[in-house]
Amino acid sequence: MVExxxxxxxxxxxxxxxxxxxxxxxxxxxIDDCEGLFLAEPLNADHDVPPFNRSPYDGFAIRSEDTxxxxxxxxxxxxxxxxxxxGQVSRKIVGENQAVRIMTGAALPAGTDAVIMLELVKEExxxxxxxxxxxxxxxxxxxxxxQGEDAQKGEVLLKKGTYINPGVKALLAxxxxxxxxxxxxxxxxxxxxxxxxxxxxxxxxxxxxxxSNGYMIEAQIKRAGGSVIKxxxxxxxxxxxxxxxxKAMDECDAVITTGGVSVGDFDYLPExxxxxxxxxxxxxxxxxxxxxxxxxxxxxxxxFGLSGNPSACYVGFELYVRPVIxxxxxxxxxxxxxxxxxxxxxFPKSNPFNRFVRSKTTFExxxxxxxxVGLDKSSVVTSLSLADCLMVLPGGxxxxxxxxxxxxxxxxxxxxxxxPWKEKPRSSRL
Ligand SMILES: Nc1nc2c(c(=O)[nH]1)N[C@H]1C(S)=C(S)[C@@H](COP(=O)(O)OP(=O)(O)OC[C@H]3O[C@@H](n4cnc5c(N)ncnc54)[C@H](O)[C@@H]3O)O[C@H]1N2
Ligand code: MOO
Numbered sequence: 079m080v081e082x083x084x085x086x087x088x089x090x091x092x093x094x095x096x097x098x099x100x101x102x103x104x105x106x107x108x109i110d111d112c113e114g115l116f117l118a119e120p121l122n123a124d125h126d127v128p129p130f131n132r133s134p135y136d137g138f139a140i141r142s143e144d145t146x147x148x149x150x151x152x153x154x155x156x157x158x159x160x161x162x163x164x165g166q167v168s169r170k171i172v173g174e175n176q177a178v179r180i181m182t183g184a185a186l187p188a189g190t191d192a193v194i195m196l197e198l199v200k201e202e203x204x205x206x207x208x209x210x211x212x213x214x215x216x217x218x219x220x221x222x223x224x225q226g227e228d229a230q231k232g233e234v235l236l237k238k239g240t241y242i243n244p245g246v247k248a249l250l251a252x253x254x255x256x257x258x259x260x261x262x263x264x265x266x267x268x269x270x271x272x273x274x275x276x277x278x279x280x281x282x283x284x285x286x287x288x289x290s291n292g293y294m295i296e297a298q299i300k301r302a303g304g305s306v307i308k309x310x311x312x313x314x315x316x317x318x319x320x321x322x323x324x325k326a327m328d329e330c331d332a333v334i335t336t337g338g339v340s341v342g343d344f345d346y347l348p349e350x351x352x353x354x355x356x357x358x359x360x361x362x363x364x365x366x367x368x369x370x371x372x373x374x375x376x377x378x379x380x381x382f383g384l385s386g387n388p389s390a391c392y393v394g395f396e397l398y399v400r401p402v403i404x405x406x407x408x409x410x411x412x413x414x415x416x417x418x419x420x421x422x423x424x425f426p427k428s429n430p431f432n433r434f435v436r437s438k439t440t441f442e443x444x445x446x447x448x449x450x451v452g453l454d455k456s457s458v459v460t461s462l463s464l465a466d467c468l469m470v471l472p473g474g475x476x477x478x479x480x481x482x483x484x485x486x487x488x489x490x491x492x493x494x495x496x497x498p499w500k501e502k503p504r505s506s507r508l
Contacts, residue, residue, distance in 0.1 A: 081341055083362035088397065088432055092498045094359040095373055095398050098380050099405040102261030109250055112242050114303060115260040116408045121236040126226035127252055130185040134223045138177040138199060138210055139190035142218040150213050158208040177210060186222060193221035239410025241492050263305040264406040267330035268295050269322050271338040272386055273313045290459055291336040291391045298395045302403040314344035323350050332379055334399060337386025340370045347383045356381060364431045367456030368394040390456035393434045393468060404494060411494035414487040419448035421484055426477035432501060436465035439486060448486050466490055472502055
């Protein structure tokens with residue numbers, strides 16, 4: 079008799095998995111290696127930025143009060159008493175009708191309160207001394223970048239859990255963080271199961287296929303920020319599968335298997351869970367693809383049984399494994415970022431389960447549209463290479479029409495979301 083499995087809702091499945099989430103241990107790593115990770119401590123400004131009033135232009139630092147009567151008809155002559163570049167500080171105190179030649183980024187000399195650009199003055203050299211002529215009034219504070227205008231000492235600049243993108247890295251460097259607090263990466267093991275699987279460099283043989291899921295999952299783990307141990311492909315043999323899973327569970331923080339999780343004669347993972355005395359959180363979800371996605375817990379570690387079908391495997395990873403990795407890394411937004419888009423074409427196929435369709439978004443006339451890519455079957459792999467999002471179509475008895483507003487989950491977005499996608503009430507579709 080085939081085992082009858084009871085499907086659960088996606089949100090319940092996510093909640094069950096997230097009950098086992100853990101934060102990784104914090105370590106301080108070189109700033110050179112921190113992008114793509116998450117700040118494990120908040121970043122506070124311990125000084126002002128800029129740290130001094132500075133010139134935003136190449137020009138002359140002057141006293142605005144000297145220029146009050148300057149005009150085309152009555153130009154003002156100033157004596158240039160010093161010259162400074164960025165990184166230099168003038169020791170002079172600028173007095174009445176004096177100026178300092180200053181370059182972009184240099185600190186304003188004492189006594190000055192404005193800068194006039196090089197292009198706006200006429201220069202003159204008389205008896206080995208430089209003078210400038212100014213033909214207009216310059217206001218106090220004109221062309222000055224003020225101390226603290228960018229960030230003020232004591233300010234919280236970045237919250238804990240912030241994704242480290244190039245802008246965040248610039249901020250870390252501004253405050254001298256040559257070492258950055260991040261989480262150690264979780265080590266995730268991958269075991270591809272199935273006697274049909276060939277290694278990548280083997281030629282095709284009758285009835286056999288190459289193990290694409292192993293490579294796909296490896297890339298998904300890395301995109302999420304985890305590190306990978308890839309185990310050898312495991313044939314459909316209970317003893318060797320049990321041994322391989324046990325070894326991987328001992329060596330890794332979590333393990334992903336792909337294939338062998340359904341109800342077929344050679345689908346041995348349910349038996350492996352029993353042998354490991356693992357708690358099965360669920361083994362059927364009301365979603366397509368990936369309905370067979372199973373998750374078990376053994377020794378407080380998560381064991382993800384993803385489908386062998388490539389698209390089902392992919393979606394199972396993004397919905398259930400990704401948030402666990404991102405949470406481990408201290409992300410404050412571990413779930414896929416959600417948005418909404420207008421369906422670009424009819425999607426007539428109905429399904430009682432929520433559907434996560436590999437899709438692509440486009441911007442047209444100021445609005446975002448979404449359309450499915452490739453064949454909508456869980457066994458296909460080509461659509462995965464084209465998708466930038468999963469379109470979420472809640473289950474029901476009828477399909478969807480062009481122009482319907484639908485939820486989408488962005489796949490390449492690093493921002494993420496604090497909350498997982500939640501099933502909407504289905505009444506309008508039933
Ligand atoms: N009687 C039933 N049959 C099936 C059911 C069901 O409920 N009752 N569920 C179907 C659904 S839905 C899915 S999804 C698949 C899932 O099966 P498994 O997760 O056990 O995966 P396998 O049977 O091992 O493989 C499925 C498919 O994927 C290919 N595969 C496997 N591993 C890889 C890999 N590493 N790289 C690329 N492709 C892989 C495999 O050759 C099969 O074609 O079960 C349905 N059946
Ligand atoms: O788990 Mo299956 O992917 O629904 O075809």
